[in-house]
Amino acid sequence: MxxxxxxxxxxxxxxxxxxxxxxxxxxxxxxxxxxxxxxxxxxxxxxxxxxxxxxxxxxxxxxxxxxxxxxxxxxxxxxxxxxxxxxxxxxxxxxxxxxxxxxxxxxxxxxxxxxxxxxxxxxxxxxxxxxxxxxxKGFHSVEDTLDTGEQRLAKKIEYLTTLLKTGQLSGFKFADIGTCFRYSHYWQGVVIEKLKKQLRSYLFVGTSNPYFAMKHKLAPMGTMNHEWLMAYQQLGTRLQLSQKTALRDWIAEYHGEPGICLSDVVGFNAFLRDFDLYLAKLFDGCQHNSGDPTSWCVKLIEHYDKLGIDPKTKTAMFCDDMNFETAIEIHETLSEMIDITAGIGRDLMHDLGIPxxxxxxxxxxxxxxxxxxIGDDAGKTRCDDPRHLAALKDVFHIDT
The missing domain is CATH 3.20.140.10 (nicotinate phosphoribosyltransferase)
Structure with missing residues (x-):
């Protein structure tokens, strides 16, 4: 197969x-x-x-x-x-x-x-x-691996269901973003089917995989990834304008839908300097992929406030190796100030007892x-060319 x-x-x-x-x-x-x-x-x-x-x-x-x-x-x-x-x-x-x-x-x-x-x-x-x-010993244990996955998934669903009954998950929502991390196509299908059947639809809101979104009648999730903004570093515009130009071109193509933009291609501070009133109004929100998630979100809320935009009308999407415990903690801390969605990847699609x-x-x-x-974590800088990396740090005022 x-x-x-x-x-x-x-x-x-x-x-x-x-x-x-x-x-x-x-x-x-x-x-x-x-x-x-x-x-x-x-x-x-x-x-x-x-x-x-x-x-x-x-x-x-x-x-x-x-x-x-x-x-x-x-x-x-x-x-x-x-x-x-x-x-x-x-x-x-x-x-x-x-x-x-x-x-x-x-x-x-x-x-x-x-x-x-x-x-x-x-x-x-x-x-x-x-x-x-x-x-x-050379004996296949794929079935045992799947059994472990089923048990761990059942505990996650039980955990969420218990919190729902006690009213602790008011407004909490999450999506599957685990295609690239999945144990298998089969396993991703099993997880999505169980989540859809056993959790309320406003809790499990969609998947980034369009095949499974079509099959299970779920909302397809996702906008852009890092390559979109990275490519603009060589697409004819000045390097310091690359990020802003990439986001403005996205608006020109899509007119606001889909509208969650990445925020850490050259660090979050540099992103906020480019994320002016025009962009902040026309994008629905921002996605977190590196750095401390709570401090990131606080900065984002403060930025919207500074621009005169109500943060409650915008979305903060958390996708940096989230698990349910961390996602719920972020939700409880910040959801009264901004709309929050969690993207869960490995914790759903590859938690079966093998790394x-x-x-x-x-x-x-x-x-x-x-x-x-240049992400906001030390291990998330990616560049083959030292001179280009130095130019990015200089142009975007990154002190690392």
């Missing part, structure tokens, strides 16, 4: 970014590089390549395109473009290097490569997880020039 069997089995943000790339940057060339923070080496390269081969045979199905068309987010020309999409194998290479480390590179036109990263991450994660579910991978694809080049990001 192959791992990816639908091009809709991705992140919703990849689709929203693809539309604007098609309309504004159809000739831009980019390069992505795979990164793993795990000390344990990832092997099984033949199996990974076989799955990528299969991925490159897939096309969007008519019912999937009808679903996307029904969302009133995507334009007709983009839907018809998706009807033609088939990933090209020549744009991606996967191999084991001399240090026995997995190396994957994606390089080609942005519009032709943007759909690779999420399914390839899930392929690597699922293959790795499958072999982690084999004990030292998940910490892997990602990062855009490292755009139109032949380096790009980078």
């Amino acid at each position: 192959t791992i990816i069997n639908s091009l809709l089995d991705t992140e919703f943000s990849k689709l929203t970014m693809a539309q604007i790339v098609l309309h504004m940057h159809p000739d831009v060339i980019v390069r992505y590089r795979f990164e793993s923070k795990n000390k344990k080496k990832i092997g099984h390269i033949q199996e990974i390549n076989q799955e990528i081969d299969h991925l490159c045979t897939l096309r969007f199905k008519d019912d999937e395109l009808d679903y996307l068309d029904s969302l009133n987010v995507f334009k007709k020309d983009f839907i018809e473009y998706l009807r033609l999409v088939q990933l090209n194998r020549k744009y991606i290479t996967a191999e084991i290097d001399n240090n026995r480390r997995l190396q994957i590179e994606i390089k080609g036109p942005w519009i032709s490569t943007i759909f690779f990263s999420v399914p390839v991450l899930t392929i690597v994660s699922e293959i790795y997880s499958k072999y982690q579910s084999i004990n030292e 998940p991978l910490d892997i990602s694809f990062n855009m490292v080049e755009c139109n032949g020039g380096p790009v980078g990001s």
